[in-house]
Amino acid sequence: MALSNALFAGLSGLDVNQVKLNVIGNNIANVNTVAFKATRVLIKPQFYVTDSGGSQPSGEMGGTNPSQRGLGAVVASLDRNYGPGSIESTGTPTDLAIDGDGYFVVKGEEQRYTRDGSFRLNSANELVTSGGDFVQGYAVDQDFEIIAGQLTSVTLPVGAMTTAQATSKASFEGNLNASGPVASGASILTSQLLTRVGGGAAPVGGTLLTDVAATSSPATALFEVGETYTLAGTKGGSDVSAASFEVGAGSTLGDLTAFFEESLGINMSVPDDGDPTTPPAGVVVEADATDPNSARMVVAGNLGAGNALSLPAGSFRTTVGSKVPLAFAGGSNAAGNTDGAIGESVRVPFVAYDSLGTPIRVDVTAVRSGASTTGNSWRFYAESPDSTTGDRAVGTGTLTFDGNGNLIGSEGTTILIPRSGTGAITPLVMELDFSRLMSLSDTKSSLIMKNRDGSAIGGLTSYNIGADGKITGSFSNGVTRTLGQLAMATFSNAQGLLDCGGNMLMESPNSGSAIIGTPGRLGAGEIVAGALELSNVDLSEEFINLIIASTGFSAASRVINTSDRLIQELLNASR
Numbered sequence: 001m002a003l004s005n006a007l008f009a010g011l012s013g014l015d016v017n018q019v020k021l022n023v024i025g026n027n028i029a030n031v032n033t034v035a036f037k038a039t040r041v042l043i044k045p046q047f048y049v050t051d052s053g054g055s056q057p058s059g060e061m062g063g064t065n066p067s068q069r070g071l072g073a074v075v076a077s078l079d080r081n082y083g084p085g086s087i088e089s090t091g092t093p094t095d096l097a098i099d100g101d102g103y104f105v106v107k108g109e110e111q112r113y114t115r116d117g118s119f120r121l122n123s124a125n126e127l128v129t130s131g132g133d134f135v136q137g138y139a140v141d142q143d144f145e146i147i148a149g150q151l152t153s154v155t156l157p158v159g160a161m162t163t164a165q166a167t168s169k170a171s172f173e174g175n176l177n178a179s180g181p182v183a184s185g186a187s188i189l190t191s192q193l194l195t196r197v198g199g200g201a202a203p204v205g206g207t208l209l210t211d212v213a214a215t216s217s218p219a220t221a222l223f224e225v226g227e228t229y230t231l232a233g234t235k236g237g238s239d240v241s242a243a244s245f246e247v248g249a250g251s252t253l254g255d256l257t258a259f260f261e262e263s264l265g266i267n268m269s270v271p272d273d274g275d276p277t278t279p280p281a282g283v284v285v286e287a288d289a290t291d292p293n294s295a296r297m298v299v300a301g302n303l304g305a306g307n308a309l310s311l312p313a314g315s316f317r318t319t320v321g322s323k324v325p326l327a328f329a330g331g332s333n334a335a336g337n338t339d340g341a342i343g344e345s346v347r348v349p350f351v352a353y354d355s356l357g358t359p360i361r362v363d364v365t366a367v368r369s370g371a372s373t374t375g376n377s378w379r380f381y382a383e384s385p386d387s388t389t390g391d392r393a394v395g396t397g398t399l400t401f402d403g404n405g406n407l408i409g410s411e412g413t414t415i416l417i418p419r420s421g422t423g424a425i426t427p428l429v430m431e432l433d434f435s436r437l438m439s440l441s442d443t444k445s446s447l448i449m450k451n452r453d454g455s456a457i458g459g460l461t462s463y464n465i466g467a468d469g470k471i472t473g474s475f476s477n478g479v480t481r482t483l484g485q486l487a488m489a490t491f492s493n494a495q496g497l498l499d500c501g502g503n504m505l506m507e508s509p510n511s512g513s514a515i516i517g518t519p520g521r522l523g524a525g526e527i528v529a530g531a532l533e534l535s536n537v538d539l540s541e542e543f544i545n546l547i548i549a550s551t552g553f554s555a556a557s558r559v560i561n562t563s564d565r566l567i568q569e570l571l572n573a574s575r
Contacts, residue, residue, distance in 0.1 A: 003570075006563040010560035011072070014556045014560070015074075016074065017549050021550065023041050023078065027039060027542050028537065032535060034116045034118050034532050035098075035114070035503065036537065038080070038081045038535070038536055039079065040081060042077045042078075043073050043074070045074075048068040048069060049068065049071060050068045051069065052066060082495070085533045085535055086533070087099060088533075089530060090531055093529060093530055094120055098488070098519075098525045099467075099525045099528050101494075101523055101525050102488040102523070104135060104488065106129055106134060107151075108131070112504045112505060113489050113505045113514065114503050114505065116130075116533075117532060118130055121156060134153040135486070136151045136152065137152065137485050138150065138484055140482055144482050146470075146482065156471065158460050160460070162457055163458060163477075163479060164477075165455045165479060167428070167452055167453055167454025168429065168431065168454065169430065170431075172348070173437065174346075174446040174447040175405075175442055175446050176439040177440075177444055178401070178405060178439045178442075181368070182344070183304040185340050186300055186341050188279065188301075188330070189301075189329065189330055190299070190329055191296050191326045192214055192326070193214070193288060194212055194285075195218045195294050197212070197220070197221050198218060200293060202291075203253055203285060204253065205252065207252060208250070210251075215291070223247045225247055225248065226246070227323070228244055228245070229316055229317060230317065231244075231259070231260065231315060232315055233310055235265065235301075236347045241385035245263075257282075257283040260283040260299060261391075262391035262392060262393070263390065263392065264301070264309060265363075266300075267281065269396060270303075281302045299328065302367075303341070303379075304341060304342070304365070305367075307341055307367065308340075310330070316328075343368055345367045346365070346444075348365075349363045350362055350449040350452065352417075353456055354424035355419075356423060356424040357477075360417060360428065361384060361386055362383070362430075365383075366378050366447055367381070375400065375405075375408070376439055380432070381393070382394050382415045388418045388420045388426070398410065398411050398412065399437065405440040407435060410435075413433070415432060416430075458478070466527065467528070468518060469486035469520075471485065487518065488516070488524040489515065490522060491514060493511050493512050495511075496509075496511030
């Protein structure tokens, strides 16, 4: 009986050491496998035969210990060593390593988990494993904000994705000269005397353009249906973008005055300064004081030298040919200034972008509007020739400075630029930030646009993956955008995961459900981009275990061999 027990005990020794040798061989074979986790074999006694349960001490005997005979060994468990492997830089942007706990989430026929971050891009620019499973993460919405909670395949569309950004804010710096003259005059331009065709009455705003004539030839109409005219002048010393006006069958003199107001960027919302010598800004038809049958078009600009208007000869003419129906002469204010536009001013142009990335020109003019013992005030005017309504004036507001030249108040700093008919979001809403302006005495005012957001269209040229798994794309227009974020899973019992080969793991009843979040949260490690996690197999330890296992295997075989010889001797002795 005892010899047969020894045979089976030796056999169990062969079995467990063979398993240990198999595990060691697998560990060594995968010493260079990305993110491979070594396995160890834990062995325990199989069970014992109890010959005597032992006895307790008494007055007559000192007690005996239990008497038990073991019947071999069995494998208790195969445990994974989930300790981290070394991280090695590869320089490949799609190679990812996890520094800490957690697993990448991938999806093929089913959702699985891996620490092998040797990913690549397929033909659809999707991030996939070497086996073709899709790497999972979180996408972004139209505003490039992460859509949390909804897993999807990670896409990196280099060369295919384009973006543009509307300008929402522009910041200005500089000094507005506090010792410059306060605005007290505006440009006043008047046309030649006008009458009706055939004479008899002065034209008014409702008069058809085809009925308007010059007093020098009252029988000849200045305008004909179908004619197109362009208006181009200067404002604040800078050219005003040419605008076109087509004469229709119902076009009136009032339509023409509105066209002049909009094309010259005269801001009609500015309160009148109360000075009777400077008429309110705008374009009107004004009856002549000496001839009741005649009138003039009078153009009155906004206050300040930065709003000075000039319409030299030929400024308003037909697009085809050289017909010039109106000619304007500069007026003078009560002070006798020929130009009329007085007041410390500064003008700065800059380029903004609508939601489609279309460049839009914006001009900002600041004019000193008042002074007191506690500081001074300025009014700014915003214009854009790219306003789709034709009205260049897109905003105006005030800036108030204290006695130390610091800005203490601002109003009207949000401007609206119409973009109807372009396909872009309309209006373009832009905040003008003057918080860094000063108003100190100087030789002249200075104003620069320091920063503004927004960009033209640009293509995705590169990307990088941060420690938190966020994928940031760099576009050719200099814009960076979040393209998505990698997901990461953790488990309450990682030892309970089921290995399904190919460096892939699955949930099992004892692993617990996956806790899916983002790198660096919920106990998950962080991402190291351009690197891979190496195997955590310790070769020196494996070689030692190999010696121990082979020794155990040989010793177990000796037990079987010895038991066999003894059995043979017993059989021979019984003959």
